[in-house]
Amino acid sequence: MSRNHSVIWTATFWRAVFERSLAAFATTLCSTLAGDATDLLHTTWRTNISVAAMSGLLMALSCVAGAAVGTPGPGWGGAESISSGEGADKGDAQH
Secondary structure: OOHHHHHHHOHHHHHHHHHHHHHHHHHHHHHHHHHOOOOOOOOOHHHHHHHHHHHHHHHHHHHHHHHOOOOOOOOOOOOOOOOOOOOOOOOOOOO
8 A cells, every 4th residue: 555545544634634624514604604695593504504514525535535646645735744654643553
């Protein structure tokens, strides 16, 4: 298994994925609420949360796919990388 694929088994990678997915969820939810003119009592919560959840899921899948290309990490552009060796969090597997 290549180094890029093994990074997805670290806690650091999944924390980064969770952070990005949560940000995508929150941003999408805010934008759908703004599109509903923020009538919070009469908004279609089920639809808005469904759209936001799909955005978060797609972000997570994008991060996993991004780990297979470029530098090891959840990003596509190589701006950050996650090491499974020296400098990795104590909760990460060191193989």
